[in-house]
Amino acid sequence: MSLSSALQMVKATHTGMVRSHNEDSITTDPEIGLAVLADGMGGYNAGEVASGIATALISSETREALIRNAPHHVDKTTGAPIATRLLRDIIAKANTSIYQSANSQPQYAGMGTTLVVTLLCDNQITIAHIGDSRCYRFRGGKLEQVTRDHSLLQEQIDSGLLTKEAARRSQNKNLVTRALGIEPQVEAEIHTHPVQSGDLFLLCSDGLNDMVEDGDIEMTLEALAANPQLAAEQLVQMANDNGGRDNVSVILIKVRKDFPADDGWMTKFLGWFK
Amino acid sequence: MAKLILSLDGQVIKEFTLSKERTTIGRKPHNDIQIDNLAVSGEHAMIMTILNDSFLEDLGSTNGTLVNGQPIKKHFLQNNDVIEIGKYKIKYASEAPSTLSQEDFEKTMVLRAPAAAAAPKVERNPTDTQTGVQPVVAAAPAAPAAPAAAPAPKEKLGDTTITAQVPPPAPAAAPAAAAPKPAAAPQPAAAAAAGQGMIQILSGPNAGKELPLSKPLTTLGKPGVQVAVIAKRPQGYFITHVEGANFPVVNGKSLDAQAHQLSDHDVIELAGVKMEFFLKA
Numbered sequence: 001m002s003l004s005s006a007l008q009m010v011k012a013t014h015t016g017m018v019r020s021h022n023e024d025s026i027t028t029d030p031e032i033g034l035a036v037l038a039d040g041m042g043g044y045n046a047g048e049v050a051s052g053i054a055t056a057l058i059s060s061e062t063r064e065a066l067i068r069n070a071p072h073h074v075d076k077t078t079g080a081p082i083a084t085r086l087l088r089d090i091i092a093k094a095n096t097s098i099y100q101s102a103n104s105q106p107q108y109a110g111m112g113t114t115l116v117v118t119l120l121c122d123n124q125i126t127i128a129h130i131g132d133s134r135c136y137r138f139r140g141g142k143l144e145q146v147t148r149d150h151s152l153l154q155e156q157i158d159s160g161l162l163t164k165e166a167a168r169r170s171q172n173k174n175l176v177t178r179a180l181g182i183e184p185q186v187e188a189e190i191h192t193h194p195v196q197s198g199d200l201f202l203l204c205s206d207g208l209n210d211m212v213e214d215g216d217i218e219m220t221l222e223a224l225a226a227n228p229q230l231a232a233e234q235l236v237q238m239a240n241d242n243g244g245r246d247n248v249s250v251i252l253i254k255v256r257k258d259f260p261a262d263d264g265w266m267t268k269f270l271g272w273f274k
Numbered sequence: 275m276a277k278l279i280l281s282l283d284g285q286v287i288k289e290f291t292l293s294k295e296r297t298t299i300g301r302k303p304h305n306d307i308q309i310d311n312l313a314v315s316g317e318h319a320m321i322m323t324i325l326n327d328s329f330l331e332d333l334g335s336t337n338g339t340l341v342n343g344q345p346i347k348k349h350f351l352q353n354n355d356v357i358e359i360g361k362y363k364i365k366y367a368s369e370a371p372s373t374l375s376q377e378d379f380e381k382t383m384v385l386r387a388p389a390a391a392a393a394p395k396v397e398r399n400p401t402d403t404q405t406g407v408q409p410v411v412a413a414a415p416a417a418p419a420a421p422a423a424a425p426a427p428k429e430k431l432g433d434t435t436i437t438a439q440v441p442p443p444a445p446a447a448a449p450a451a452a453a454p455k456p457a458a459a460p461q462p463a464a465a466a467a468a469g470q471g472m473i474q475i476l477s478g479p480n481a482g483k484e485l486p487l488s489k490p491l492t493t494l495g496k497p498g499v500q501v502a503v504i505a506k507r508p509q510g511y512f513i514t515h516v517e518g519a520n521f522p523v524v525n526g527k528s529l530d531a532q533a534h535q536l537s538d539h540d541v542i543e544l545a546g547v548k549m550e551f552f553l554k555a
Contacts, residue, residue: 041383112384131384152325161329166350171326171368179384216490223493223503226517234505234514238490241507 004030006259007120011035011251012232016207017244023047024205024249025113027055033120033259034062035251039133039205041179042111046102050111050181053101054094058117061090072122072261083119083126084190091115091128091180091188098181112179115188116147116203118253120195122261128190131176134209136217137193138200138225143218146193146201150178173210199255200225204235207248211239221252228252276328276351276368278321280307282361292328297321299359300333313337313360321351326368330357469553471504471511476541476548486554487511495522500545504536511536511551518545 009028015021023040025048036058040051071083078085094115102108114131127135132149148154152175156162162170180186200221208217216238224231232250239248278290278297290297290307299307300318309318315335322329328351332339340358341349349355357364471487473494485492487504493516495501500518504511512533515521521529523543524536536542536551543549 156324156327161324162350169350169352172324174383175325176384182384219489220491223491224516226497226501230503230514230516234491234503237505237507 002031003033003120003259006255006257007033008228008254008256009035009251010229010232011249012236013249014236014240014244014247016247017240019247021045021048022247023051024207024247025051025055026249026251027059028251029059029063032063032066034059035118035203035253036115037133037203037205037249037251038113038115038180039131039207039247039249040111040113042108046108046111047113049101049108050098050113053098054113054115054180057094057097058090061093062086062119065090070261071119071126072124081124081126081192083121084192087117087119087126087128087190088188091117091130092185095180095186096184099184102181110182112182114176114205115180118201118203120253120259123195123258124192125195125201126190126192128188130178130180130186130188132206134204134206136202136204138202138218138221139196139198141222143214143221145214147189149176150189151176174206195255197255197257200228201253201255203251203253205247205249207244207246208235208239208250210246211242211244211248228254276323276326276366278307279365279367280309281363281365292321292323295323297323299364307364309359309362311360311362314362318359319357328366328368335359469555471506471536472552472554473504473542474550474552476550478547480547494549495545502542502544505533509535513542
């Protein structure tokens with residue numbers, strides 16, 4: 001079942017005003033409810049390579065996996081939706097792939113990427129992330145950060161060492177504690193949340209939230225909710241107007257209407273016998 | 275690496291480098307910075323340094339610790355902060371290596387516990403992926419040792435810019451991480467020096483009303499019918515179509531989907547209402 005009538009996905013990415021190339025990579029597949037954003041790191045063009053592998057591999061693997069699996073069904077062993085396991089496995093695959101390229105080709109040594117992936121199905125959103133790329137939810141005029149960065153700064157905030165305001169002035173902004181492709185194994189943080197019609201999900205690289213304050217992001221989404229593409233471009237422009245010190249990428253997912261899963265009579269019928 | 279410059283009555287006594295995770299200040303001889311004066315408590319204060327950020331904490335001293343004239347319990351040190359302990363002044367100077375451009379520092383990097391060996395290379399070749407090597411996991415939990423309830427340090431913005439100084443003598447534990455990032459995202463500079471953008475309604479029931487364009491974005495029109503947005507940017511004010519079948523008309527000409535920069539006294543027609551954009555000195 002295609003979700004593209006219920007989900008509008010738009011994206012925008014920009015190199016920024018300072019960097020020479022864009023190491024961010026983004027992809028969306030509204031039909032299957034998938035959006036992937038990766039912010040690569042590594043010398044020369046290795047950052048792009050890492051983020052590129054992540055987005056390409058995750059989108060093709062997810063598409064394939066969804067043919068065989070219903071992501072909203074509950075996994076009997078864990079009690080979590082199948083989507084959680086699918087994303088975990090696919091992200092592990094992407095990690096291995098980046099890690100191996102990094103180790104087999106000297107020019108890619110040490111490359112890695114942050115990641116945020118969302119998979120929507122059956123009025124739910126499953127969000128997986130690694131590092132400091134974020135997912136926000138805009139609902140009822142309020143912007144809320146859904147993911148928690150895997151970063152030194154977040155750890156310092158959690159431990160009470162820094163306030164959120166002081167954190168904006170920290171010099172340790174860009175240190176992530178988890179990334180894809182750096183080590184043989186990585187654990188993605190994955191959560192599933194209910195979705196309401198009218199919700200707007202924002203996926204972004206740190207180039208956005210470092211340059212544009214949450215209040216301004218909220219105001220932009222509020223003002224431009226009717227035109228997500230314009231909102232995405234506006235956010236990128238604001239990051240650049242504020243200095244654009246990093247690559248900036250934005251994906252917006254607008255939930256136009258409910259999207260309950262349709263299992264079909266055969267599946268339901270078979271479900272009786274499980 | 276950041277430095278502390280200890281002085282008394284304007285005379286510099288000694289300089290210290292913040293090379294350790296914990297630097298203690300007090301009267302007793304075991305302190306890293308010993309100040310032998312009765313106004314100074316035995317264990318007076320402590321500075322915790324995590325990569326490039328340093329935090330000052332008063333250790334329950336008798337006579338207290340001031341930063342820039344304000345008594346503090348806990349404080350996130352900024353370049354050129356002056357710590358006062360008794361009659362002594364300690365200036366905090368955070369140093370940023372100048373050999374590397376700011377851009378190199380701002381790249382996102384991964385921190386992980388092992389791999390200390392990678393460190394020196396990182397120093398020399400900033401464009402390589404930098405896998406930081408600080409035992410963060412150890413450093414961060416150390417934090418709660420400080421009373422977590424301590425009121426958050428409130429500092430003024432303003433003197434937070436970190437000026438690049440002499441490159442440090444190859445810090446051992448690679449925090450090439452040093453990202454001398456100017457303070458928080460600056461607000462967009464006041465758009466166009468020419469003045470504050472305003473909209474005056476020319477027709478309809480609200481004719482005569484003025485609307486200041488003070489926010490970064492101002493939406494105009496009727497939701498569901500026709501909406502446009504005016505963005506305040508460093509270069510000036512820009513109008514863009516948001517929704518509706520019709521596009522806004524500026525000076526008699528219909529716009530396309532692109533943003534259009536407004537000039538003083540442009541006349542905009544939107545959802546059947548005429549309005550004028552002007553700059554107020």
